[in-house]
Amino acid sequence: MRKRHIVPGVDAESLIKDAVRIMPDPMRRNFLRGAASLGALTFLTGCDIIDSDAAEGVLRKISEFNDAAQAAIFSRAKLAPVYPESAITRPFPFNGYYDEDDAPVVDGKTYKLEVSGLVENKKPWTLDELYALPQVSQITRHICVEGWSAIGSWQGATLSEFLKRVGADTRAKYIWFKCAEGYTNTIDMPTALHPQTQMTFKFDNKILPRSYGFPMKIRMPTKLGYKNPKYVVAMEVTNVDHGGYWEDQGYNWFGGS
Numbered sequence: 623m624r625k626r627h628i629v630p631g632v633d634a635e636s637l638i639k640d641a642v643r644i645m646p647d648p649m650r651r652n653f654l655r656g657a658a659s660l661g662a663l664t665f666l667t668g669c670d671i672i673d674s675d676a677a678e679g680v681l682r683k684i685s686e687f688n689d690a691a692q693a694a695i696f697s698r699a700k701l702a703p704v705y706p707e708s709a710i711t712r713p714f715p716f717n718g719y720y721d722e723d724d725a726p727v728v729d730g731k732t733y734k735l736e737v738s739g740l741v742e743n744k745k746p747w748t749l750d751e752l753y754a755l756p757q758v759s760q761i762t763r764h765i766c767v768e769g770w771s772a773i774g775s776w777q778g779a780t781l782s783e784f785l786k787r788v789g790a791d792t793r794a795k796y797i798w799f800k801c802a803e804g805y806t807n808t809i810d811m812p813t814a815l816h817p818q819t820q821m822t823f824k825f826d827n828k829i830l831p832r833s834y835g836f837p838m839k840i841r842m843p844t845k846l847g848y849k850n851p852k853y854v855v856a857m858e859v860t861n862v863d864h865g866g867y868w869e870d871q872g873y874n875w876f877g878g879s
């Protein structure tokens with residue numbers, strides 16, 4: 623069967639499958655009793671999802687499950703909301719798959735960020751070298767799937783600037799991160815190049831405390847909390863999806879916020 627693509631990378635069949643999951647019940651039964659086709663989906667949602675901007679509305683709903691749909695509507699130009707200093711949540715919550723007292727302790731003096739995969743320069747980076755990168759700041763909302771959110775203030779370098787300096791092949795699909803205690807994460811390249819994706823060294827203008835990921839975390843306000851790795855010790859630019867700690871346990875891979 624020929625696959626119909628509404629949006630590049632999103633095929634009609636998986637879109638319909640995901641749409642069925644989010645339909646309220648009478649609608650679902652009617653839909654399944656009928657042709658369960660793209661045409662019927664167009665009719666039910668009231669928008670021509672084949673060739674109009676309305677596709678975005680339908681995709682937004684479906685994208686809660688479908689990685690391809692999330693990736694298709696992700697825009698590098700679209701920024702996550704930013705907030706004033708007065709909105710910062712104090713104290714900012716700690717979260718990990720262990721208690722705060724068991725958070726990893728990384729020695730900043732001997733720390734080196736390892737860079738591997740599809741990059742020109744694989745030289746490891748010391749903290750002083752990382753601190754010398756041009757610094758940016760953001761006050762954004764961190765959203766955790768466990769049902770809380772908090773506004774924080776993070777300072778560091780844009781990840782895209784770092785990727786440029788190591789000569790990363792930005793046509794690669796993914797970046798994989800490894801953390802000091804074994805937590806891992808894979809993100810898509812468009813998110814890695816998003817202007818708000820930050821290699822973070824400070825929280826609230828002070829060196830990142832141990833709880834929030836000393837010495838370095840990747841802050842992505844366009845992604846849910848579990849996609850924001852703390853205590854990052856290594857990264858790999860790759861075309862192979864290495865998954866991640868929560869993603870491997872069934873959390874959505876794209877994890878858009």
Ligand SMILES: Nc1nc2c(c(=O)[nH]1)N[C@H]1C(S)=C(S)[C@@H](COP(=O)(O)O)O[C@H]1N2
Nearest residue numbers: 715716717718719766801805847848850852
């Ligand atoms: N290395 C590491 N990074 C991690 C986690 C973790 O357990 N280990 N937990 C994730 C989750 S689920 C959340 S909500 C945030 C919490 O970040 P915070 O402690 O700065 O609030 O870190 C994310 N990154």
Ligand SMILES: [Mo]
Nearest residue numbers: 766767847848
């Ligand atoms: Mo989380």
